Structure formats: structure tokens, C-alpha cells
Amino acid sequence: xxxxxxxxxxxxxxxxxxxxxxxxxxxxxxxxxxxxxxxxxxxxxxxxxxxxxxxxxxxxxxxxxxxxxxxxxxxxxxxxxxxxxxxxxxxxxxxxxxxxxxxxxxxxxxxxxxxxxxxxxxxxxxxxxxxxxxxxxxxxxxxxxxxxxxxxxxxxxxxxxxxxxxxxxxxxxxxxxxxxxxxxxxxxxxxxxxxxxxxxxxxxxxxxxxxxxxxxxxxxxxxxxxxxxxxxxxxxxxxxxxxxxxxxxxxxxxxxxxxxxxxxxxxxxxxxxxxxxxxxxxxxxxxxxxxxxxxxxxxxxxxxxxxxxxxxxxxxxxxxxxxxxxxxxxxxxxxxxxxxxxxxxxxxxxxxxxxxxxxxxxxxxxxxxxxxxxxxxxxxxxxxxxxx
Amino acid sequence: xxxxxxxxxxxxxxxxxxxxxxxxxxxxxxxxxxxxxxxxxxxxxxxxxxxxxxxxxxxxxxxxxxxxxxxxxxxxxxxxxxxxxxxxxxxxxxxxxxxxxxxxxxxxxxxxxxxxxxxxxxxxxxxxxxxxxxxxxxxxxxxxxxxxxxxxxxxxxxxxxxxxxxxxxxxxxxxxxxxxxxxxxxxxxxxxxxxxxxxxxxxxxxxxxxxxxxxxxxxxxxxxxxxxxxxxxxxxxxxxxxxxxxxxxxxxxxxxxxxxxxxxxxxxxxxxxxxxxxxxxxxxxxxxxxxxxxxxxxxxxxxxxxxxxxxxxxxxxxxxxxxxxxxxxxxxxxxxxxxxxxxxxxxxxxxxxxxxxxxxxxxxxxxxxxxxxxxxxxxxxxxxxxxxxxxxxxxxxxxxxxxxxxxxxxxxxxxxxxxxxxxxxxxxxxxxxxxxxxxxxxxxxxxxx
Numbered sequence: 001x002x003x004x005x006x007x008x009x010x011x012x013x014x015x016x017x018x019x020x021x022x023x024x025x026x027x028x029x030x031x032x033x034x035x036x037x038x039x040x041x042x043x044x045x046x047x048x049x050x051x052x053x054x055x056x057x058x059x060x061x062x063x064x065x066x067x068x069x070x071x072x073x074x075x076x077x078x079x080x081x082x083x084x085x086x087x088x089x090x091x092x093x094x095x096x097x098x099x100x101x102x103x104x105x106x107x108x109x110x111x112x113x114x115x116x117x118x119x120x121x122x123x124x125x126x127x128x129x130x131x132x133x134x135x136x137x138x139x140x141x142x143x144x145x146x147x148x149x150x151x152x153x154x155x156x157x158x159x160x161x162x163x164x165x166x167x168x169x170x171x172x173x174x175x176x177x178x179x180x181x182x183x184x185x186x187x188x189x190x191x192x193x194x195x196x197x198x199x200x201x202x203x204x205x206x207x208x209x210x211x212x213x214x215x216x217x218x219x220x221x222x223x224x225x226x227x228x229x230x231x232x233x234x235x236x237x238x239x240x241x242x243x244x245x246x247x248x249x250x251x252x253x254x255x256x257x258x259x260x261x262x263x264x265x266x267x268x269x270x271x272x273x274x275x276x277x278x279x280x281x282x283x284x285x286x287x288x289x290x291x292x293x294x295x296x297x298x299x300x301x302x303x304x305x306x307x308x309x310x311x312x313x314x315x316x317x318x319x320x321x322x323x324x325x326x327x328x329x330x331x332x333x334x335x336x337x338x339x340x341x342x343x344x345x346x347x348x349x350x351x352x353x354x355x356x357x358x359x360x361x362x363x364x365x366x367x368x369x370x371x372x373x374x375x376x377x378x379x380x381x382x383x384x385x386x387x388x
Numbered sequence: 389x390x391x392x393x394x395x396x397x398x399x400x401x402x403x404x405x406x407x408x409x410x411x412x413x414x415x416x417x418x419x420x421x422x423x424x425x426x427x428x429x430x431x432x433x434x435x436x437x438x439x440x441x442x443x444x445x446x447x448x449x450x451x452x453x454x455x456x457x458x459x460x461x462x463x464x465x466x467x468x469x470x471x472x473x474x475x476x477x478x479x480x481x482x483x484x485x486x487x488x489x490x491x492x493x494x495x496x497x498x499x500x501x502x503x504x505x506x507x508x509x510x511x512x513x514x515x516x517x518x519x520x521x522x523x524x525x526x527x528x529x530x531x532x533x534x535x536x537x538x539x540x541x542x543x544x545x546x547x548x549x550x551x552x553x554x555x556x557x558x559x560x561x562x563x564x565x566x567x568x569x570x571x572x573x574x575x576x577x578x579x580x581x582x583x584x585x586x587x588x589x590x591x592x593x594x595x596x597x598x599x600x601x602x603x604x605x606x607x608x609x610x611x612x613x614x615x616x617x618x619x620x621x622x623x624x625x626x627x628x629x630x631x632x633x634x635x636x637x638x639x640x641x642x643x644x645x646x647x648x649x650x651x652x653x654x655x656x657x658x659x660x661x662x663x664x665x666x667x668x669x670x671x672x673x674x675x676x677x678x679x680x681x682x683x684x685x686x687x688x689x690x691x692x693x694x695x696x697x698x699x700x701x702x703x704x705x706x707x708x709x710x711x712x713x714x715x716x717x718x719x720x721x722x723x724x725x726x727x728x729x730x731x732x733x734x735x736x737x738x739x740x741x742x743x744x745x746x747x748x749x750x751x752x753x754x755x756x757x758x759x760x761x762x763x764x765x766x767x768x769x770x771x772x773x774x775x776x777x778x779x780x781x782x783x784x785x786x787x788x789x790x791x792x793x794x795x796x797x798x799x800x801x802x803x804x805x806x807x808x809x810x811x812x813x814x815x816x817x818x819x820x821x822x823x824x825x826x827x828x829x830x831x832x833x834x835x836x837x
Contacts, residue, residue, distance in 0.1 A: 005722050033760060037726035039719050041755040045805075045812045045822035047693045047715060048403070051734035051741055052816045053759025055727040057766065060740050126760045170763025170817070263740045267768065325767035325781060374782055378797040385620035 008032055026120035030127035054169075058129040060263050062136050064256035065315065069140055071252040072245040073097030076144050077208065079199045079242055083217060084209035096208035100200050101245060104139035107148045111155040112138075119164050130169030130176070130321075131159065137177035137315060140246025141308065141356075142184060143197040150191055154183045174363045175322045181356055193353075195222050198242035219243050221307045221345070221352040224294045236305050247311040257314040266318035269330035274313035277338025278304055285346050295346035303342055312355035313338070322363045326373040333369050337362045390590065392582065393615050395602025397775040399737055399810050403547040403693065404750040407652035407661045407711070409554050420463045420669040421471075421480040422448050426707035427459065427518055428826075429527025429833065432478045440467045445492030445514055445645045448481040456531055460515030462647035462668040464490040480704065483669075491644040499568045499640055507572045514639050519632040519707065523613060523625045525833045526804035526826075535626040537617055538570045542589045542630050543581040545607030546694045546809070550652035550710045552630050553586045554663065560588035562637030567595050569636050570628065579612035602775065610807040614776040619802045631710055652711035655693065656752035657681040666712075669704050675712060676701045685717035687755045694809040695822070698755075718754025726758070734758070737773075737814045762817040770821075773810040778802065780811055784821055787828030792835055795828055805829075 014020045015028040032038075033055070042049065077093025088096075112131045120127045138155060162179035163172045185192045195218035201211040219242050220230040235241055239249025247253075260266035282300035289296025303309065317323060317337050324333035337358050344354030351357060424432035431452040436442060442465065447458040463485040471479040494514050499507070511517040512531060522529035529535070543552050556563055570576045571594040580589045582601035590597060598616055600606040609627045619625050628636075631649045638646045647668040654661040657680050666675060672688060680686060689696040691709040705712070723731065735751040736743050743749075770780035778799040786794040805822040812821035 034727070035724060037721075037723040037756070037758055038760060039721055040757055041687070041717055041719050042757050043698075043820075045820050046809050047687060047689050047696065047698065047713070047755050048401075048753040048813065049756065049758050049818070050738070050814045050816075051726075051731055051736040051758050052738040052814070053727075053818060054762050054765055054816050055759065056738075056740050057816055059727045126762075128762060130765070168763065170765045264738060265740065265766075320767045321765055323767070326779065327768065327771070370782075374779055374798070377777070377779060377799075380777075381618075381620070381797070381799055384618065385622070 005036065008035070023121065026117050026125075026127055030117065030120070033126070054129050057265055058132040060265055061133045061260065061315070064259040064265075065133075065136050065140065065246070067252040067255040068246040068249060068311065069101070069136070070094075071239055071249045072140060072247075073101050075239055075241075075248055076100050076200055076245065078240060079217075080201075080208045080211070083199050083211055083215065086209050092207055096200070096204060099204040099207060100144055101139055103148055104142065104146070104151055104245075105136070107152050108138040108155050109135040111152045112159050115156060115159045115164065119168070123168075125168070128169040130163070134159075134176045134180075137246075138180050141177065141181050141244050141311070143192060143244055144200045145197040146184065146191050150184060150188050151180075154180045154187075157183050170321055172321060173367075174360055175316055175319050178316055178356055178360055178363075182360060185356065193222075195219075217242050219307070219352075224298060224345070225349045225352040227292075227294050229294045229298050230302075232299065232302050236302065241306075244308065244311075247308045250305050250310050253310045253314050260314065260318065266314070267320070267323070267330050269327060270318045270323055270334040271313055273331045273334030274317050274338040275304060277335035278309060278313075278342050279338070281339040281342040282346075285342065289346065293346060295349070303345070307345075307353050308355040309338075309341060312341070312359055316355075316359050317362075322366060324366045324369045324373075326370050329366070329369040329373045333362055333366055336365070390580070390597040390599050392599040392601055395600060395606050395611070395615075395775040397772055398545075398603035398605055399773045399814065400545070400603045401547045401735060401753075401813070402748065402750050404656040404752040405654050405658050405661045405714075406548060406750075407550065407654040407663055409551070409663070411650070411663045411665070412660070414664045414666060414670075414674050416485065416667075417671045417674045418484050419468065419482055419671055420461075420465075420485055420667065421482045421671075421704040422459060422462065422669050423480045423704065423706065424449060424459070424478050427528050428521070429525060430457070430459075430518075432459070434470050434478055434481060436467045436470075436481065438467055438469060441465070442467060442483060443490040443492045444647070445494065447515065448483070449478065451518075451528065454531060456512050457518055457528060458512065458515045459518050460645070462645075494639060494643050494645075496643040497640045499565060499572060502572060504573045507569055510639070511569070511636065514645055516632070516636050516639060516645075519628060519635065521627050521804075523610065523619045523627065523804065524801035525829045526806075527829075527833070529624070529626055533624050535574045535624045538574045538576045538626045538628065539579065539609050539613050539616070540567070540570065540576065540595075540628050540630055540633055541579045541607050541609040541612055543579070543584060543607045544692070544710060545581070545604035546692045547604070548652070548654040548693050548711060548713050549607070550650070550654075550663065552710075553584050553589065555631060555650045555710075556586060556588055556634075559634050559637075560586075562634045562641055563588055563630075564593060564637065565640050566633035566635070566637030567592055569640055570633070571595055574626070577612070577616055579607070579609065579616075581607065605773075605807060605810055606775065608804075608807050610802065610804050611775055614778070614802055618777070618799075621796060621801060623801075629708055629710065632708075649710065651705070651709065653679070653714075654711055655689075655714040657686050657714045657716055666705050668707050672699065672703050672705060672712065673701045675705075676714070680714050685719060687715050687717045689713040689715065694813065695806045716752070716754040718756040721754060721756065738816070757818050759816070759818045761819060764817050764819065766816050769814055769816060770808075770811040773814055774807070776802065776807070780808065784808070784811075784819070784824055787824050787831075790831065792832060795832060800825075800828060800832060 076097030081088040158180040282303040285296040340358035341354040432449040451457040690699040693713040
């Protein structure tokens, strides 16, 4: 440790202004603060600080994503072996899934962090950690057969146009990972929806099985869109169904939810009210929904278990930057996300995955919700002044 | 029984090195200094020259905008230096103390027979008016504007703060007289803690006593104002530190000024944390030398660890300081992979660390910021430690963007930088919140002038 510290101190000057490697200052700083907690001390205000910083927070979100990611890897193998009708061991299935997902994670991080490093260097700022989470989310919300080059383009688009032009992490209006997905969804619909992209069709390094080119398998929500209600099974809760990589397992996402709520990083108000909103709207559709609409007939609990609902509620809706920031606002914000997601699913069969659109829509309205909450405080203060 | 106000929001940080309730002696040094920067919002005009001889109570400088507000010498002796910084800004006026102290005699007064104006005159004349602060802006008040109320907080809830109940022992009569004086000028409120039992506090006369029950910053006078009688636009409230109420009482009871206060000398690097008598402006070397740990860089804080200013042992006790805290500077610490390590010795309010496990453990925190400055990312962080009916996050953002109308609407008139100390402590984005709030207040004051 000491040797490493000494080495860093030795090479530090060449990254500073006027140094040989000044063009890589942001990269050096990024790695230095990754290895060691910065030892700068306070110059104004409080003389002691809480140990929490945004690195710790972002890393905990990534940790919370791990169960869903690992399960997603296993599920990719499971779906492939099941479709081929071949028995595979646990490690074969997991290994296959791991090899299928790893390139996506690498591409997402290399492209996104690369842009972050460049922007930080250009703006003379420190690297912002927000992309640690975004970069992990992106591979988890795409189908397994989504080509890497498309992911690369989408990441670059989202980081530049949804985040950096607004001023970086903390200033963005829309959730960056969801913009990535929305970009993919509308620019490359065949790679993101339909029934051909959800199961990996080629073997990797000897693992997995080659499936015929024309092989298709719809997600349960895909079936709903074609007018049939899939029977409820516990597989839909455990996650042994086709779907985007990280979104299928309710159980794995629940573990992540516990981590986020326990550490206080995600707002329980948002998370809870997303589920309440979704359940209530789905229940209303169950009771009084349009005749013959498969989405309306699907039981409310199944609505919550399928598709990206859970994943969106736990990891996307709770993004503190793009969600409502006031406590009462978070209830409204969450409720409307849940409700909108179900409405889109039921009433617009063209978009079986309503969650993404619902969250993006509410991202747009979050400032308005906050405005109303804050305005009531402002009005109260103004009234108080007049009364006197 | 007094009105009890329960506060749920806030945070008590358990720091190592709390002062034991005993006193040690500090020898009186030669040089004292009064620093204009301790009196926020004042443009100092020095009225003494080098080699002038002053008594305790003779003005050293006055406020250019309100020359009747005087800042008087805490000791008698010879003015040795008017220290100036950039653009001839006055940094301090130093006085070398005589062996035998000479006092200006303001005459014993019977408060009951005085009018509000006479009381104010006396305070102005004796330089104690300068210790008052006003909301809005958290500055030395304009004597021409009558306040709607005066607030005194009888306790300091910040970590390592002096326990006022202990400081008050033996000076109860002066304290009560001080409260009587304030009550002459406006309706006076005294905030006490639910843990305090001294009758001088809980049964104080001529004032309205409110009991505040909750974690820090319940002892901040701003929090108490917000819950009892919030400041509206166009209104003024005065506040005075509880120890300074004793100064006032002493003046009226004896006719002389006594700027000696019992301060807490606390912090993890203090060998034997305890209380001692110090005079306003006394050199800190007399206190610090041989009484703190050696072998590493230390940070001496003039005032509380949450709100005080970094100083050196050659510094002088700040006018409002009720404690001097000493903590490690921490610039020699290189923690590895802090983003994933458990870091048992670091305190955090967040459960992403283990502090919630360790119960009553006392932490020896150093002065590191422990992270880089970011845009505001997490929501609700400030709100959890800010027990006022104000949206702190939005207010800070309004200040950062310089939006004066919005600052006003969000209640900037009710706050002082110290109210945001805990927000700054828990902030994961590491913004300098107190500095931002101070700048916001200054901006607004300039705009309104």
C-alpha cells in the first residue's frame, strides 16, 4: 500500500498542469481517488465530514444490482439449453450466460466511461461516478441478442445527449440508462422487441447450443400483446422466463431492493408507491377493463411480476437525480409511474413494455410535482407574513 | 410546565474527547486581539492608534455604517498593533494587557427602572450590543430597527460543545439580570433542552421558556425561532448567545465588563478535555500548548468543530466561541479503496457504513472531506438533519443559482449558516453548504440595502 502510494506521488506531477501526461489528468485522478480516499481537508464550514461520498453510494447500487445480474446470466444459459432441449450443468449454463453478457458490460463501460473521462478532462472537473451505475444498468435492460455495436451507439448517444449536455451527473433530466434503452427501442426495434431476440442462439467458446436462425420465443408480455394471457407460474417470479437480461427475476431484484432500502440510497416512498400505483391500476383493469383485452384480463400480481416492472420500480424510478426530490412528491411520482406503466401495457399493445415509457414520462413531470409541493410551503410562508 | 417542542429530525454525532466537568487554570498571556471578522456584516473603523492606552470597555473599532455600535477592548493595556490584510482590511486589533486591569465604570443599573431605550443605550455604550445578531442575514443588528422578539438558546447541541448548564454554575444571578435586560427591549424567549434541569434555566423569569427535545441542531437558536415565532419578510429577530447574556447581566449588576467565559477545551487530540476560563480575544497558545497530542498535524478549531474556523495556536479566541476543539488534520491519512472498505473508524450517518452497528462508540474524526465535490445527487439528505419548516435542498440550489426571489420565497430570512452545519456534514456531494448560505445572505443583504 505504501509502495503504491509512493509510486502515485512520484508520477503525479507529470499529470498536473504543464506535465507530460497532462492530457490524462482526469484518468489519473479517477484512478487515484478510486485507490485512495482523497486526503484533502476542509477549508470552510464544518471541520469534520461524514464518510459517505458519491463513490460509495454508486458502488452500493452496483452491488444491489449483482443478484439480478448473476441470475440473468444463469437464465440466459437456462433458456438456451431449454430451447435446445439439452441438459446442461449449472456451471455450463451460467458460464454461457456470463460469456454472453460480459462483452455487453465491457462495451457499455468502455464507451460511457470513455466519454466521461474526455468530458471531465475538457471541463477540468473530476470524473463523476454516475456512469458506474448506468454502465451496469444498460446491459441488464437489453435482450441478450442485442448486437454490441448498437449498444455502443446507444450508450454514446445517451451519455452525451441525456447527461453531458445538461452538465453531468446530478443535472440530467432523464434517466440515462432508460434513454439508452429508449434509443435502442425506437432506432433498432427489431433488435429490442418482437420474439426473436430473447434467447441466445449461438454457442460461445464451446458452451451453449446453436439454435436455428428462425428460432423465436416470445416473452410473456409479448404473448399478452398478441392477445393471449400467459398462465401464471412461479417461474415468472423466480425468473426462468425470456426477457431482458436483468429484469426477469423478482426474487433477485427483491434482494437488490432490500440492499437499497436498508442503506437508504433508494427512496422507499418512490419504490412503494410504484407498486401501489401499478397494482391498483391493474386491479381496476381486472374489474372494469375493456372486454377481450388480454392485458386487462391478466391478474394484477402477474402484471407486477412480469416484464420490467420490478426492475424499473427498484432501480430506475428511484434514481434520485431524475425522480421527485421532495418526500410528498415522491409518493405522487411513484404512484403515477406504476399507474402509467400498466395503462400503456393494457391500452397500447404496440408497447408491451410500458415501464420504460412511464418512467421517462414521469422524469419529465418530476420537477412539476416538486414545484407543487414546494409552492405549498412558499404559500404558507407568504400567508404567515400577511397575517401578522 | 413550559411548552415542550419535540424535534425528530437531526443527528447527534458522537465525537471523542468530550470535556469533563472540571476546570483547569490557564495563565493569562500578554497579548489579546479582537477580530472584526467575528462580527459578521460589520465594516470596521478602527478608532484607536498604536500605543494608545485602553481600559476594559474602551472602543477599539466601530461599525462604519452604525458608529454607535462599538467593539470594545476585552482587556486594559496598550494597543500594540492594528493588523491589516489585503486591501487594508482590518484583521485584528491587538492589545497588550496590563498586569493590573483597569475598567471603564458604566455604573450599576437597576434594570427594573430603565426604559427600553436606556437599556439599549447602555448596551451600545459598553460594546455588548455588538454581540447580538439579527435574523435576517445573521449579522450584527441595526440598532435603529426594533426587533419583534429576542431569542436565547440555553444549550448547544453540537458535538463537543460546552454544556451551558455547567458554564452557568455560580453565575445564575448575572444570567437572570441579562435576561431581564433583553426582556426590556422586546419579548424574549429562552430555549432550553429537555435534559437540562437547572432552575436558572427552566424557571427563568421575565422570559418565555420553551423546551426543545430532540437531536442536534435543536440547540441552534435558528431552529428555535423557526418553531416558536418564525421570521417573515420585513421582520427582525435578535439572538444572543447564552454566555453573552451573562456578560450583559454582569455589566448591569456591577457596572463593569467581564469578558471571561468558561469554555470547553475538547476534541480527540486534547490530552485532558475539560473546561477553563478564557477571555474573549485571549491567545490560544496559552490554552493549547502542552495540552494536546504531539507527533501529527492537528487542526485547532476556534469554536465548535461543526461551525468554527480553523486557526493556529497563535490565533486568538473568537468573540462568540464557547469552545475550542482540537482534531487531527488528517492530511497524512491515505485510506485505500474507501468506496468498498468497511471503515469501522469512520463515522457515517448512512447505513452504507457500519456506524449503525457500533452503538455508543466515540469517533475521532479528522478534517478530511473524504470525497470529491459533486453536483447535488441524493435527495432528502439535508432534510433529515434540518428540523425547520423549510426545504433546505431547494434553498441551497436557489442560492447557488443566485435567484433572489426564490431564496426569499423559500425562507432564507429564517436561516443562518450554522443551521446548515449538519447538512454539510452528511452531504455526499460534499458541497460547502455553510459558505454557500453565507454568500446567499450577503447577496440578499446587498440587494436589499
